[in-house]
Amino acid sequence: MATAVVSAVQELSGAVSSPPEKYLLKDGIGGPEFPVLAVPAIDLTLLSASSPQGERELEKLKLAFSSCGYIQVVNHGMDDAFLDEVHGVTKEFFSLPMEEKMKSARPKDDIDGYGNDTVYSDTQTLDWNDRLYLNVKPDSSRKLKVWPQNPSNFRKVLLEFTAELEKLNEAILRAMAKSLKVEEECFIKQMGENQTVLSRFNLYPPCPRPDAVLAAKAHGDASAMTYLLQDNKVEGLQTLKDGVWYRVPIIHNAIVVNVGDQLEIMSNGIFESPIHRVVTNPEKERITIAIFFSPDPTSEVGPHEGLINEKRPKLFKSVVDYTGNYFQSFQTGKRPIDLLRL
């Protein structure tokens, strides 16, 4: 089977004292110091409460999503033992011998599976990252052939994790609508009958040139919403706000949530899909798990009627299968969401 894994960054990491040219950014990554962004911690148990505390939590959420696009959810109901297991199976998978990992290798021209940056052109700068992509929902999208059988609890843990995040996503989408005083179900309805849930397991190996190499280049997520279980020890995520790169700090076992392009569209631009990137660490590896929720690719997504008025006219065209469009224009360097601006 032809696969797109050229070389695992994991193997490069131990073998070279200087990264190959293809990974080096000519102008470096900026810095060396980056300020920390005050991403608010939102307590899920307060969010749905009809109390002054609940109102305050909603207000915090609205302000955060409309200014930096990020929150961190705490008291989300997943306990430490479970989240340790999520981290554990990810680490175990990436620690397997290459031959074993290659059983999950991403076939050429597919998204699902284990691999690294797809090379589209000779001039592309590559990310210092190995990842495993797996579609989880709808059930019919699962490419079980590349789902790891090793560790043996991998599949069970992935399904449990995404089921928990599905509940969390519903609660967040409801809270977002409530905070804007529009129909609570309005964003959930736009997700359609068969929303898609895509998982991405990230390994960011140590990198000898953190000043010149990115673990993930700047991007906005094509999703409606993204949920990230960060590494509890090693920071790396940065987000752009007012032209400055800020670090997203670690809160132990919190779920980092960011708005994706499709929710920016649904909210008529009130909530912002942040441009973010991942930097490398010279000594330590970093492991994260990102889960992307996107609308049913057959449903139409557009600015909610209740958020369009004279002061805020409709900012985006409606779109079907945004993710399908997204992967094309990401490679051209354009922000795909800009193509939909009115």
Ligand code: OGA
């Ligand atoms: C992503 C992403 C951030 C991280 O997978 O889209 O932005 O810290 N990940 O791994």
Ligand code: NI
């Ligand atoms: Ni992202």
